[in-house]
Amino acid sequence: MKPILFKDCKFILSLPEHGGIVSGKSILVDGRYIVAMDHFDVLYHEYETLTKKADVIDCSNKIVMPGLIDSHNHLCNTHMNLSRIIGLNYDDIASHMMTTVHDPYGWLTDEALYDISLASALNDIKQGATTIENSTIIPEVAYEAMRKSGMRGILAPQMATSFRLENDDLNWKEMLVRTEDLIHKYHDPDNKMSVVVHVHDLWDTLEVVMRSGLDMAEHYNTQYVTHFWEFSDAVERADKMFVQEGGALNHYLKNELITDRCVLFHGSCLTTADIDRIAETGASIIHNPDINGTNCGNCAYIPYMIKKGINVGLGSDYGSLDVKTAMKLMLLVHNIMPRKEKGVSADAPLRAATISGAKAYKLDHLVGSLEPNKLADIIAFDLSAAPNLLPLVTSVIEYDTSILYFLFTRNAAGMPTSETMIDGKMIRRDGKFTELNEQEIVAKAYEWCDRFIPDLMDRLSRNEHYARSIYRDFTRDDELDLEALLSM
Numbered sequence: 001m002k003p004i005l006f007k008d009c010k011f012i013l014s015l016p017e018h019g020g021i022v023s024g025k026s027i028l029v030d031g032r033y034i035v036a037m038d039h040f041d042v043l044y045h046e047y048e049t050l051t052k053k054a055d056v057i058d059c060s061n062k063i064v065m066p067g068l069i070d071s072h073n074h075l076c077n078t079h080m081n082l083s084r085i086i087g088l089n090y091d092d093i094a095s096h097m098m099t100t101v102h103d104p105y106g107w108l109t110d111e112a113l114y115d116i117s118l119a120s121a122l123n124d125i126k127q128g129a130t131t132i133e134n135s136t137i138i139p140e141v142a143y144e145a146m147r148k149s150g151m152r153g154i155l156a157p158q159m160a161t162s163f164r165l166e167n168d169d170l171n172w173k174e175m176l177v178r179t180e181d182l183i184h185k186y187h188d189p190d191n192k193m194s195v196v197v198h199v200h201d202l203w204d205t206l207e208v209v210m211r212s213g214l215d216m217a218e219h220y221n222t223q224y225v226t227h228f229w230e231f232s233d234a235v236e237r238a239d240k241m242f243v244q245e246g247g248a249l250n251h252y253l254k255n256e257l258i259t260d261r262c263v264l265f266h267g268s269c270l271t272t273a274d275i276d277r278i279a280e281t282g283a284s285i286i287h288n289p290d291i292n293g294t295n296c297g298n299c300a301y302i303p304y305m306i307k308k309g310i311n312v313g314l315g316s317d318y319g320s321l322d323v324k325t326a327m328k329l330m331l332l333v334h335n336i337m338p339r340k341e342k343g344v345s346a347d348a349p350l351r352a353a354t355i356s357g358a359k360a361y362k363l364d365h366l367v368g369s370l371e372p373n374k375l376a377d378i379i380a381f382d383l384s385a386a387p388n389l390l391p392l393v394t395s396v397i398e399y400d401t402s403i404l405y406f407l408f409t410r411n412a413a414g415m416p417t418s419e420t421m422i423d424g425k426m427i428r429r430d431g432k433f434t435e436l437n438e439q440e441i442v443a444k445a446y447e448w449c450d451r452f453i454p455d456l457m458d459r460l461s462r463n464e465h466y467a468r469s470i471y472r473d474f475t476r477d478d479e480l481d482l483e484a485l486l487s488m
């Protein structure tokens, strides 16, 4: 593979602590790694052989930046955006989840999950993501789709025990075994794939699975991820469940089920007192303003979390599948929320979408910024085709760079990359995928989505489901016969 030179970048958009915003420099990549970042004549002088034989990408009218990290997504859930037809009822989260989430999971065949996951990954990558966390229900197939897309992946095989799908009948012990098997087979963060331990949510999964899962994450030195304080109904019911322990958060903290190995999705119902306590654990929180705003009607108190030193990453979840849209929403919604701490700094969304996401998954020594010796996950946007990015100009760099973070974050949503490099490999070039057949992949996913609602409606009209309840959500382990559950 030839070295690659991102030459004379109009902007290199990095964070202040990682070199800030510079203009006119070039980035030399050899193999999987960034070799150097400097002015072309300096690079030519120091790396003459590499520079001479490099494949040159003219970036004199391009913004070049670290690949974005989508820290929470469900690539197989994209069709579920149609579940809104049935109606969203977050006042009764458990029954709502059955028809709008569990049934759509159960409807998925291996083939449908592969096609929908691949098309969704393709959009996320097209919009700038190079690392994607994928919480998923059929992990072996999801893994294949993730590999095919070329992404740097974080595979999160979902474990939930209160329900079971028609096409997936693992009991709670078998679920743990499956996660452990997947870690053995695929967990290799240095080679583009992490496998994390994933408990779906605290109210639909046995506590023994949470405990064993966290121990497993410790044992294999990987992360433990879970949905956390996403719905107010769930928090109220969980608090009732643990009323004698002083509420659910008290219970989980007392039992050390929230640690610095945890990556908590959403946190949108956390109070300031809760946030203070979470901050002490060292857990990361992943902000998903898109799905929180359009589905749940809530919004995590991110300015306060940042003030308290919590590491905040950013996810597109299964909403827009565009991290830049999540960045824009992060910049915007906290100015509107009627709270004491308002707004975030202009570079906070980019930080959340790059280095903080990398930190959450312990990948920050590999990716999340553009620095020599880091893996080459690099994206570029072509300004000559981007009147939407006006007036992002170089002449203001020496006066105030925050305006440039602001303009990029507010205006780049929905804009595809011209180039995407992942692990030193060009995935997109000149605005097109280099190997993937975008039209074919998207067409297949549309076909599945077209079939989903008629199939689901047909089932529901016969009073049948694609999933079944194993025990009531919001049930404590001590109310259940765990041995009996193993035979169900």
Ligand SMILES: [Zn+2]
Pocket (backbone or CB within 6 Å): 072, 073, 074, 135, 227, 265, 317
């Ligand atoms: Zn989620």
